Amino acid sequence: MTAKKTSSASDCASNPPSQRLGFGGVFLLLAVGMLLVLGARANAGEFLHLSDVLPYVFWAVSAGILVLGLRLASYGGSPVLPELMLLLSALGVLVRSRMEGSVEGVGNWSLFIQPLGFVWLWLAWNFSRKGRILCFRALWPLAFLISLAVVGGLILLGSRFRGAFYGPGGLTPSELLKLFVPLALAGFFAAADQKWLRRGFWNPPIPQSAQLLMAWGLLCGLLVLQRDLGLVVLLSFMLVVMLISVTRSWSWGVLLAGAMAGGGWLVWKTMDHGARRLQAWLDPFADPTGSGWQVLQGLSGLYAGGLTGTGLGAGAPERLPIAGSDFVYAVYGEELGYIGCVLLLILFALLLRRSAEVANIQSSPFAGLLATGLTAILAVQVLVNIAGVVTLLPITGITLPYISQGGSSIWVTSVQFGLLLGMAEPGEIQKKAKSKGKSKVPSRKKSAGSRK
Amino acid sequence: MLPNxxxxxxxxxxxxxxxxxxxxxxxxxxxxxxxxxxxxxxxxKSPVSPQNPRRFLSRFWAFWLVLFLLLICFRQAQWQLMGRQNEDFIAFMQRYDRREFNPAHRVRAGKILDRRGEILAYSPLSDQVIRRHYRFGPVASHAIGYNHPVYGLTGIEAAARKDLLGQDLDLKDDWAVLGAELLNREGYAEGPHVFTTLDLNMQLRASELLGDRKGAVVVLDIQNGAVLCMVSHPDFDPNRLYGGLFSGKTSGAPLLNRAVAGQYPPGSVFKVLIAAAALQNGFKGSYDTPPEGYTNSPANPRIRDHEYYAAKEKGRSWRGHGRIDLGTALAESSNVFFAQLGVETGAENLLRACHAVGLHRSFSLWQGDEATLTVKAAHVPDLKDSQPYEIAQFSIGQGSLLMSPMQVAMISAAVANKGWVNRPSLNPKTLGVPLGRLCGPAAADQLKWMMYKVVQEGTGRRMRMAELPVAAKTGTAQTGGGQASHAWFTGFAPVSKPRWAFCVLVEQGGYGSASALPIARDLFRSGIKEGWLKL
Known part of the structure; x- marks a missing residue:
């Protein structure tokens, strides 16, 4: 046991040169971006105050503490994962500070959103690292009940604003589903994963599928009542990815295609605001000053940015209505140009690749499925949000993780990242769990042996 | 609060x-x-190598991910890099995008010209950025409006946006020409220029004459309703807009176009409309105008003539005008006479006259895509024959009646135009649109000479000019609240063959003959002297 520990520590010790450079690069990038944003603001005639610098300082300090914390607790996972997360977070801080204008006052609580997010990330990492994640394995019914309670409570108690439900203080508790639903599903599948194995869409395990269908119908029904279609799409896609992963049968993809076609038709026929969004997607010029306005303003921003962009701080996000959440990519693209957008897409691709790698190094089905679900959620959020802005898909109201405004979204993404970081370093507990599970699932051990 | x-x-x-x-x-x-x-x-490298037997996420997903990302890149490039080939998109950005650094704005908006071709607004190029420049600054700022990257568009800039850019979302052929220029980067394509009906000389002079006083000057072409001059003070400089203008903190509301959107009690100038309605109704008689004035019940304050108050102020008594006819009453602006005349003419006839001039409805001076330059509907009280005192007040232009200088000018223009009312317009392409008919030609002719008498021997005597015979009416509208009266002056010239109808309003200017009249007189006098008004 001690030998293992020292070996993992020495693993880390061999890494530092490259790792330090990577983190240093992120901090440097933030500093350059900060000077660009503040420079544009100062040259527009604004007077700079301490509170204008604080978002960056707070981010840098908290990110620095996080890096130090990872180092001191000898984080033993993939070093690229935290680097990519921090880079994404730095870009998010730059774009958000760009849109919000000057923060009013030094004590503004929005300054603390990202630093607090790092705290949640650190906590989630500690609760899940070295196999501790497996402690949550049996809690899936609780996770499911919490999900239902969140949605139900929101319908009963929340207030409606711009077509979505909000809890007290403008929080969007439905963001929590992006955490609890994958936890619940991973536990549910892992509890009977042998029953699912190699069962395609055409011959599903009847009792389990019935349970799943009922639970899913309940959850999605409540979400549709809330008119949160984006979340239904997001979670359903994640479900299919996990189904394919647990059954190893691609036939479940049929479900995806069918659900997409049926859901689209249903939205078109029954939902007013859904039909409007579809209309704005199919032909934004049909009603350029009405339903197409937001999309076209976003695209105008992209066009104005061109290949290289106007430079951070030099764009005009105030031209774009509600730019902060759905259309943050348009603001980003206006200021950093097509090149910056391609770089951001590469960043997301690398992040997804690494988080898929986290899933693939898991030996326990629970952790593997959880990482799979989190990866799927991350992927769908990125793809659907960006595709909405560039009119590849209709607008769904899904946020761009770590870039969009909104404390709830940033915090939930932080916890997801923390879980991924924790699962990136499987440890002793997991080993124990493995040996425990030996009697339960001997077939997997065998197949492992056979592969070698 | 923490220090910042x-x-x-x-x-x-x-x-x-x-x-x-x-x-x-x-x-x-x-x-x-x-x-x-x-x-x-x-x-x-990752320190943990995958040793598990199964892949939770197969490489097949990576294929789909990359495919989708490439699709996004492709779709985004269609907009971001090749957007100029999408004519709908370019047209949208031209019309609705306010980012001045947007290359789509390389198509410059055309010039705005006055009726003689003088440039009022144009788009010079400096530092690769096109900005809108207004040659005469605040002069005609309410008519031309502004085109500003932050504050948007108003006035002719907004209404004629399509014409100024030489494009129409439906007419893609025009776009093909401009788009080709854009693609070939042959300088900066410019939209066609747009003529207006404004007369720059008149506009400059009227603005100068009104000076620092609050008010408005309107001059209409009687034949077709063309707005030759529309001045509203205080005004603003469209070259130097600032946020304070729009926050409502600026004193005097400079953005308000008083000429069309101001709502004032018209006072005695409204007697022209009452007289027209009465003449149309066949009125030929006369009324006694005792110094005690007119009222229908002791509860209502008496409507008296201004001579009564003038005499009272000097400690003398006034015996009244005696029994007078309509012509004398108009010349002397007798309130007592018109109160009785209005009551006799009846609510129905009076309201019909208001409708004929179009007081009840709002319309735009430039019919374009956007609602701008709107002449506000006047506030006309709901008259009933059972309430004669309301009618009496209405007949001397007081009570709850409120209207704009443009509408007062329209009444004068109707009298001069044989009773026909033309819709005022700033757009030379939409002139001579009839709105209605105030009265028949005989009544209009009678009234015309009565208004001439106002200038010859009545309250408008100071308007007598050898070079230009003018028919007019003065007005002094009480505003209530102990503030000074609004000064009005409206009329038309020349009398024998009318061409220009005008209306001058000076807010809190006192007597119409003292403060509003000289503005009209000096405007016409310098126009004839300098040659830009040709008889």
Whole structure:
């Protein structure tokens, strides 16, 4: 046991040169971006105050503490994962500070959103690292009940604003589903994963599928009542990815295609605001000053940015209505140009690749499925949000993780990242769990042996 | 609250001229640094190697992911890099995008010209950025409006936006020409110029005459309703807009176009409309005008003539005008006479006259895509024959009646135009649109000479000019609340063959004959002297 520990520590010790450079690069990038944003603001005639610098300082300090914390607790996972997360977070801080204008006052609580997010990330990492994640394995019914309670409570108690439900203080508790639903599903599948194995869409395990269908119908029904279609799409896609992963049968993809076609038709026929969004997607010029306005303003921003962009701080996000959440990519693209957008897409691709790698190094089905679900959620959020802005898909109201405004979204993404970081370093507990599970699932051990 | 000190050193560095070059380096440095970080990150190897028997996410997903990302890149390039080939898109940005750095704005809006071709607004190019410039600053600012990247568009700039850009979302052929110029980067394509009906000379002179006083001057072409002059003071400089203008904190509401959107009690100038309605109704008689004035019940204050108050002020008594006819009553602006005349003419006839002039409805001086330059509907009280005192008040232009200088000018123009009312317009392409008929030609002719009498021997005597015979009516509208009266003066010239109808309003200017009349007189006098008004 001690030998293992020292070996993992020495693993880390061999890494530092490259790792330090990577983190240093992120901090440097933030500093350059900060000077660009503040420079544009100062040259527009604004007077700079301490509170204008604080978002960056707070981010840098908290990110620095996080890096130090990872180092001191000898984080033993993939070093690229935290680097990519921090880079994404730095870009998010730059774009958000760009849109919000000057923060009013030094004590503004929005300054603390990202630093607090790092705290949640650190906590989630500690609760899940070295196999501790497996402690949550049996809690899936609780996770499911919490999900239902969140949605139900929101319908009963929340207030409606711009077509979505909000809890007290403008929080969007439905963001929590992006955490609890994958936890619940991973536990549910892992509890009977042998029953699912190699069962395609055409011959599903009847009792389990019935349970799943009922639970899913309940959850999605409540979400549709809330008119949160984006979340239904997001979670359903994640479900299919996990189904394919647990059954190893691609036939479940049929479900995806069918659900997409049926859901689209249903939205078109029954939902007013859904039909409007579809209309704005199919032909934004049909009603350029009405339903197409937001999309076209976003695209105008992209066009104005061109290949290289106007430079951070030099764009005009105030031209774009509600730019902060759905259309943050348009603001980003206006200021950093097509090149910056391609770089951001590469960043997301690398992040997804690494988080898929986290899933693939898991030996326990629970952790593997959880990482799979989190990866799927991350992927769908990125793809659907960006595709909405560039009119590849209709607008769904899904946020761009770590870039969009909104404390709830940033915090939930932080916890997801923390879980991924924790699962990136499987440890002793997991080993124990493995040996425990030996009697339960001997077939997997065998197949492992056979592969070698 | 915590202290929030300003960062002077940072401010100094960032506003230094050298910063603009450095910012360029930083911009590229940011993109290059971002890219090199992405190149560098994947090199660090993961310390944990996958040893499990199964892949939870197969490589097939990676294929779909990359495919979708490429689709996004392709779709985004269609807009971001090749957007100029989408004519709908370019047209949208031309009309609705306010980012002045947007290359789609390389098509410049055309010039706005007055009726003789003088340039009022144009788009010069400086530092690769096109800005709208208004040659005469605040002069005609309410008519032309502004086209500003932050504050948007109003006035002719907004209404004629399509014409100024030489394009129409439905007419793509025009876009093909401009789009080709844009693609070939042959300078900066410019939209066609747009003529207006404004007369720059008249506009400049009227603006000068009104000076610092609040008020409005309107001059209409009687034949077709063309707005030759529309001045509203205080005005603003469209070249120098600032946020305070729009916050409502600026005193005097300079953005308000008093000529069309101001709502004032018209006072005695409204007697022209009452007289027209009475004449149309066949009125030929006379009324006694005792100094006790008119009222229908002791509860209502008496409506008296202004001579009564003038005499009372000097401690003398006034015996009244005696029994007078309509012509004398108009010349002397007798309230007592018109109160009785209105009551006899009846609510129905009076309201019909108001409708004929179009007081009840709003319309735009430039019918374009956007609602702008709107002449507000007048506030006309709901008259009933059972309430004669209301009618009496209405007949002397008081009570709850409110209207704009443009509408007063329309009444004068109707009298001069044989009773026909033309819709006022700033757009030379939509002239001579009839709105209605105030009265028949006989009544109009009678009234015309009565208004001439006002200038010859009545309250408008100071308007008598050898070079230009004018028919007119003065007005002094009480505003209530102990404030000074609004001064009105309206009429038309020349009497024998009318061409110009005018209306001058000076807010809180006192007597119409004292403060509003001289503006009209000097305007016409200098126009004839300098030759820009040709008889």
């Amino acid at each position: 000190p300003s960062l002077d050193f940072l401010q100094q560095i960032l506003t230094d001229p050298a910063w603009s070059h450095l910012a360029w380096v930083f911009r590229w440095g940011f993109l290059l640094g971002f890219g090199s970080l992405l190149l560098f990150f994947p090199r660090s």
